[in-house]
Amino acid sequence: MLLDLGPVRKPARISLTPLIDVVFILLLFFMLSSSFSQWRQLDLPIPSAAKTDAREVNVVRLLDNDGSISIDDEQLNIRSARLGQVVAARQGAFGIDVAEGVNTQSLVRLVDALKQAGAESVSLGGVLP
Amino acid sequence: MIIDTAKIKSRDNGDDNVIPLINIVFLMLIFFMVAGQVSKSDVVKTEPPKSINENRLSELESIDIIVTSEGETYIGDDLVKNGNISTSIKDKLKAYTDMDSVSVRLKVDADLPVAELRSLLRQVRDAGLVRVSLITRLSESAS
Numbered sequence: 001m002l003l004d005l006g007p008v009r010k011p012a013r014i015s016l017t018p019l020i021d022v023v024f025i026l027l028l029f030f031m032l033s034s035s036f037s038q039w040r041q042l043d044l045p046i047p048s049a050a051k052t053d054a055r056e057v058n059v060v061r062l063l064d065n066d067g068s069i070s071i072d073d074e075q076l077n078i079r080s081a082r083l084g085q086v087v088a089a090r091q092g093a094f095g096i097d098v099a100e101g102v103n104t105q106s107l108v109r110l111v112d113a114l115k116q117a118g119a120e121s122v123s124l125g126g127v128l129p
Numbered sequence: 130m131i132i133d134t135a136k137i138k139s140r141d142n143g144d145d146n147v148i149p150l151i152n153i154v155f156l157m158l159i160f161f162m163v164a165g166q167v168s169k170s171d172v173v174k175t176e177p178p179k180s181i182n183e184n185r186l187s188e189l190e191s192i193d194i195i196v197t198s199e200g201e202t203y204i205g206d207d208l209v210k211n212g213n214i215s216t217s218i219k220d221k222l223k224a225y226t227d228m229d230s231v232s233v234r235l236k237v238d239a240d241l242p243v244a245e246l247r248s249l250l251r252q253v254r255d256a257g258l259v260r261v262s263l264i265t266r267l268s269e270s271a272s
Contacts, residue, residue: 020151027158034165041234041262042182044250098243105239107246108178108265116181 056092063099065106078113093121172206173197178239180265191232192221198238200245218256232260
């Protein structure tokens with residue numbers, strides 16, 4: 001006996017267009033909302049009034065935003081190679097003091113430069129209250 | 130009658146042409162999902178100073194203070210008047226039980242004068258907090 005099964009149906013192809021739509025929307029979402037900035041933190045411990053530091057402190061005064069500093073009346077720039085010698089010749093901690101009009105970027109740059117020059121301890125004695 | 134079979138075939142497999150496109154889009158999607166970090170953005174846009182400092186942000190509970198280059202101060206999402214910072218911090222602190230584990234993170238603009246940073250730090254100290262850190266951006270060289 002022959003059964004009439006009707007015409008052979010081809011399996012329907014799934015269209016890719018809705019998939020692409022969704023993937024595009026997801027892509028846009030992740031592109032717009034993700035951030036690649038790498039935040040770091042620089043600790044600024046605020047000294048309490050009772051605590052006294054017995055170590056010798058070399059005062060480094062930051063004079064302007066170009067990086068001119070004075071250490072014990074000696075003027076130099078934080079980019080100059082002499083900073084390493086000046087730092088190496090001094091014992092103890094380095095306390096930073098800033099002149100008027102200096103911005104935060106210059107202050108952070110000076111902290112970085114002193115650390116790179118080999119200063120073991122840098123304090124923001126003149127900046128912190 | 131001549132039937133152009135090539136045309137019929139190409140219409141049938143119309144999706145084939147988009148497959149390379151989908152591949153690329155998928156790759157980009159995976160890249161952004163894996164490499165990017167979806168995080169809450171700040172109320173105002175600031176450009177924190179660049180530094181070679183490599184300390185990652187600590188996981189401790191913290192109060193975030195954002196200061197723009199004009200000196201507008203925000204604690205979390207709220208704009209604060211300049212003189213009221215310590216009062217606002219004290220208000221925020223009521224939500225925390227363990228005071229010692231709370232730190233303050235300052236996200237200040239690189240152009241902010243140090244004098245203003247100093248007055249901000251003074252007010253933070255007046256609020257009774259001593260764990261303060263400055264948020265910086267990682268840069269390759271101390272430029």
